[in-house]
Amino acid sequence: MDNxxxxxxxxxxxxxxxxxLLVILWLVPTVGLLVSSFRDRDQIGQSGWWxxxxxxxxxxxxxxxxEGVQQVDGLYVLEGNVFGEGSGSVAAFGIQAREPSAxxxxxxxxxxxxxxxxxxxxVDDIKLELAYPAGDAPxxxxxxxxxxxxxxxxxxxxxxxxxxxxxxxxxxxxxxIKRAPSVYIMAxxxxxxxxxxxxxxxxSAGMDRAFINTLTVTIPATIIPILIAAFAAYALAxxxxxxxxxxVAVVVGLLVVPLQLALVPMLTFHNKVGIGQSxxxxxxxxxxxxxxxxxxxxxxYMVGLxxxxxxxxxxxxxxxxQVFTKIVLPLSFPALASFAIFQFLWTWNDLLVxxxxxxxxxxxxxxxxxxxxxxxxxxxxxxxxxxAAAFVSIAVPLFVFFAMQKYLVRGLLAGSVK
Amino acid sequence: MxxxxxGILTILIGVGGCIAYFYGSNLILDKxxxxxxxxDHGRNINRATMVRPWLFLFxxxxxxxxxxxxxxxxxxxxxxxxxxxxxxxGLGNYVQMFSEDGFRTAFLNNVLWALVVPxxxxxFGLLVAQLTDRLRWGNIAKSLIFMPMAISFVGASLxxxxxxxxxxDIGIINAVRDYFGMAPIDVLQIPFxxxxxxxxxxxxxxxxxxxxxxxxxxxxxxxxxxxxAIIDGANPFQIFFKIKVPQIKGTIVVVWTTIxxxxxxxxxxxxxMTGGNFATEILPSYMMDFMFRDDGRATAVAxxxxxxxxxxxxxxxxxxxxxxx
Numbered sequence: 001m002d003n004x005x006x007x008x009x010x011x012x013x014x015x016x017x018x019x020x021l022l023v024i025l026w027l028v029p030t031v032g033l034l035v036s037s038f039r040d041r042d043q044i045g046q047s048g049w050w051x052x053x054x055x056x057x058x059x060x061x062x063x064x065x066x067e068g069v070q071q072v073d074g075l076y077v078l079e080g081n082v083f084g085e086g087s088g089s090v091a092a093f094g095i096q097a098r099e100p101s102a103x104x105x106x107x108x109x110x111x112x113x114x115x116x117x118x119x120x121x122x123v124d125d126i127k128l129e130l131a132y133p134a135g136d137a138p139x140x141x142x143x144x145x146x147x148x149x150x151x152x153x154x155x156x157x158x159x160x161x162x163x164x165x166x167x168x169x170x171x172x173x174x175x176x177i178k179r180a181p182s183v184y185i186m187a188x189x190x191x192x193x194x195x196x197x198x199x200x201x202x203x204s205a206g207m208d209r210a211f212i213n214t215l216t217v218t219i220p221a222t223i224i225p226i227l228i229a230a231f232a233a234y235a236l237a238x239x240x241x242x243x244x245x246x247x248v249a250v251v252v253g254l255l256v257v258p259l260q261l262a263l264v265p266m267l268t269f270h271n272k273v274g275i276g277q278s279x280x281x282x283x284x285x286x287x288x289x290x291x292x293x294x295x296x297x298x299x300x301y302m303v304g305l306x307x308x309x310x311x312x313x314x315x316x317x318x319x320x321x322q323v324f325t326k327i328v329l330p331l332s333f334p335a336l337a338s339f340a341i342f343q344f345l346w347t348w349n350d351l352l353v354x355x356x357x358x359x360x361x362x363x364x365x366x367x368x369x370x371x372x373x374x375x376x377x378x379x380x381x382x383x384x385x386x387x388a389a390a391f392v393s394i395a396v397p398l399f400v401f402f403a404m405q406k407y408l409v410r411g412l413l414a415g416s417v418k
Numbered sequence: 419m420x421x422x423x424x425g426i427l428t429i430l431i432g433v434g435g436c437i438a439y440f441y442g443s444n445l446i447l448d449k450x451x452x453x454x455x456x457x458d459h460g461r462n463i464n465r466a467t468m469v470r471p472w473l474f475l476f477x478x479x480x481x482x483x484x485x486x487x488x489x490x491x492x493x494x495x496x497x498x499x500x501x502x503x504x505x506x507x508g509l510g511n512y513v514q515m516f517s518e519d520g521f522r523t524a525f526l527n528n529v530l531w532a533l534v535v536p537x538x539x540x541x542f543g544l545l546v547a548q549l550t551d552r553l554r555w556g557n558i559a560k561s562l563i564f565m566p567m568a569i570s571f572v573g574a575s576l577x578x579x580x581x582x583x584x585x586x587d588i589g590i591i592n593a594v595r596d597y598f599g600m601a602p603i604d605v606l607q608i609p610f611x612x613x614x615x616x617x618x619x620x621x622x623x624x625x626x627x628x629x630x631x632x633x634x635x636x637x638x639x640x641x642x643x644x645x646x647a648i649i650d651g652a653n654p655f656q657i658f659f660k661i662k663v664p665q666i667k668g669t670i671v672v673v674w675t676t677i678x679x680x681x682x683x684x685x686x687x688x689x690x691m692t693g694g695n696f697a698t699e700i701l702p703s704y705m706m707d708f709m710f711r712d713d714g715r716a717t718a719v720a721x722x723x724x725x726x727x728x729x730x731x732x733x734x735x736x737x738x739x740x741x742x743x
Contacts, residue, residue, distance in 0.1 A: 011654055015549045015553065016553065018545075018549055019546065019549045019550055019553060019556075019559050020559075022542070022545075022546060022549075022559075022563065023559050023562050023563060026562060026563045026565075026566070026622065026625075027562055028581075028590070029577045029578055029580065029581050029622070030565070030566075030569075030577055032577070032580050032581065032590070033576070033577045033580055036580060036588075044587070044588065045585075045587060046587065047587055048586070048587050048588065048590070048593050049580075049588075050590070050593075212422060215422075215425075216422055216424070216425040217425075219425060219429060220425055220428045220429045220432055223429060223432070223433060224429075224432040224433065224436065227432075227433060227436040227437070228436060228477045228478050228481065229478060231440055231474040231475070231477070231478070232474060232475050232477070232478035232479070234474060235470075235471040235474035235475045236475075239470065239471040239474070240471075241468065241471040241472070244471075245739065245742050247475070247479075248738060248742060249735045249738055249739055249742075250482075251482070252734050252735050252737075252738040253731050253732075253734065253735045254482060254486045254487070255734065256679050256727050256730055256731045256734060257486050257489075257490065257724070257727070257731070258682060258683050258702075258720065258723045258724055258727055259683060260683070260702060260705055260719070260720035260723055261489045261490055261493045261717075261720045261721065261723075261724055262485055262486065262489035262493075263489075263709060263716070263720070264492075264493060264496055264709070264713045264716055264717045264720070265488065265489040265492030265493055265496060265717075266484075266485060266489060268492075268496075268713075269484075269492075279424055279425065279428075280424075280428065283428060283432070284481075284485075285485065287481055287485075288481045288482065288484060288485025288486060289485060289486070291478055291481055291482055291485075291486075292482065292486065295478060319444070319448065320444075320467075320470055320474075321440070321441070321444040321470075324474075345567075345568055348570070349569070349570030349571065349572075349573070350570075351570070351571065351572050351685075351686045351689070352685060352686070352702075352706075355706075356709065368570055368572040368573075368686070371572050371573075371576060371690075372572050372575075372686070372689060372690045376576075376690060383580070383583070383588055386576055386579070387576075387580070389576075390572075390573050390576040390577065393570065393572070393573050394568070394569045394570065394573040397568040397569065397570070398565070398568050398569070400568070401564075401565065401567070401568035402561070402565075405561060405564070408567075409564075409630050409634075412627065412630050412631060413630070413631060413634050
């Protein structure tokens with residue numbers, strides 16, 4: 001329409017780009033969740049999900065077995081490969097946990113014990129750590145951090161480590177190597193995805209139970225209101241009786257009544273009649289709360305059905321009951337589907353009604369309650385677990401959404417615009 | 419009995435019961451009470467026709483009255499009693515409530531929510547609807563922006579917890595700050611502005627709703643009006659603001675009010691993100707603080723929400739009545 005006068009190119013590029021930007025903006029949070037749910041705890045702590053496609057530099061501590069120690073030039077030397085039987089690529093290494101990348105590969109990192117002369121002429125010995133190309137002689141600085149003069153000729157090796165890029169190392173120590181020494185390396189870890197979070201969440205964390213509970217709440221709470229509403233909608237659309245207009249107005253008014261009002265009185269009522277906090281209670285509650293929209297949507301749709309069909313059926317002797325079940329109900333399938341999706345999404349995603357009308361013990365938690373009241377607290381820092389839990393809870397609605405989007409859109413339109 | 423079995427049984431009993439009720443009651447009406455035979459079969463058919471609508475309506479009316487109409491009155495009455503429900507204290511709960519800082523914060527925050535969320539969601543919805551209107555991949559784009567509608571508020575909160583996280587290796591916001599050398603901040607603890615970070619979540623969800631409806635409304639605009647404007651030399655912005663927007667004003671109002679009503683009901687986001695801490699409380703979450711502890715106060719808050727919704731309700735009913743005529 002906008003292009004009739006031929007003003008296309010530049011505006012079209014701008015709108016393409018801005019839509020692209022908006023779509024990315026809208027998708028990024030969900031993608032982040034999805035990606036994070038496939039990463040284990042270490043990886044999430046090590047790099048952002050946006051970097052998950054790239055290798056991560058991670059610090060490792062390796063304790064090679066002290067086997068085959070040789071004595072060379074008065075030092076005990078242990079040689080081997082940091083990756084053991086495996087392979088990999090070392091980026092940097094060190095001999096202390098707080099400095100895992102003290103030296104680059106191909107260098108030797110040595111801790112010397114060396115004498116220094118303090119300004120007042122006193123001689124003391126200090127520990128000095130130096131990194132220098134493997135095979136070369138170390139170059140000592142003239143003074144240490146405190147300004148004391150270093151006497152390089154007195155240097156003794158305390159321990160020394162050389163690591164090559166492929167992981168070959170040589171560890172030397174002044175003392176005999178009896179226990180496994182600690183070697184720290186920084187190595188590139190290839191991108192890695194795991195299902196461990198899903199295993200945890202569906203196994204020990206009890207999300208499987210919550211999933212089944214959600215399903216148990218959702219299905220009856222979707223089907224029953226449809227049935228009840230369909231009959232009422234037919235009566236409001238095609239039957240003549242006094243007070244019809246008034247009832248339609250009441251239904252429209254009830255559309256916006258806040259749920260919050262019903263919580264206390266209805267819970268009290270349920271307790272009084274013996275339903276208490278139970279699945280039966282939540283089915284009834286969802287049925288009641290879903291009815292206004294159901295009746296409204298279905299009535300709007302049924303009113304639009306062609307009058308001829310219904311009247312000619314009546315002329316042929318069909319009763320209202322027959323007209324409803326044989327003609328109106330099959331024709332109203334799109335509206336029934338729309339409402340079914342609404343009610344399904346609403347009951348599946350509901351937290352408020354489940355918190356109030358279901359018992360608060362962990363056996364009856366639905367997924368939303370499980371996430372909000374349990375996981376966010378007890379697993380607050382465990383991002384991978386949280387992401388997996390969230391994704392388990394949104395997977396079914398997302399599937400329903402993409403599979404039946406047509407009906408959802410149709411229902412929204414029928415509910416809001418006329 | 420396991421809940422699953424109970425569920426299946428309920429579906430069978432519920433569905434079977436409904437069918438049995440509707441079928442049986444019609445049968446009884448037609449065959450037993452007003453049989454269409456004998457001398458007065460004409461009168462009987464008429465009588466049956468008068469009763470039948472009420473048979474069709476009864477279950478729905480019963481459920482509506484019990485679950486939605488009775489609570490309006492029930493809640494109001496309960497809100498006039500004290501915490502344990504045995505002493506009548508008149509408007510005591512309301513008086514007490516209005517004098518408290520917690521309620522005032524929740525109320526003001528809610529006003530802020532009700533102003534910002536519908537405005538932002540409608541704006542973005544309209545923007546996307548207009549931009550995707552003639553795009554070849556418009557439907558895919560719309561479907562992706564619509565997607566958050568399917569996600570629960572709790573799920574959405576969790577999704578955004580990842581965006582807002584303090585750790586620059588998890589939260590994008592802090593990752594960006596980190597990149598520019600700034601210290602990480604917890605956006606949910608910045609006074610006042612944290613409310614907006616929570617609103618973003620609801621805007622993210624509701625934009626799709628606004629978009630779908632406004633997009634249909636834009637499609638419904640008669641082409642001649644736009645063509646005429648183009649011939650008269652209007653530029654695209656003039657066409658949008660002076661030709662299209664005025665024609666879909668009614669729909670914009672409907673979208674706006676629908677989202678406003680929603681804002682007054684959603685407690686999940688605040689509950690899951692901050693638990694109402696850091697002065698982010700809104701009325702629905704404020705009410706849940708008292709649920710199970712002080713029913714008198716909880717119903718009073720609920721009734722305040724009802725009073726705020728009331729004008730929209732009246733307006734809706736008026737619209738519906740004028741359309742019926």
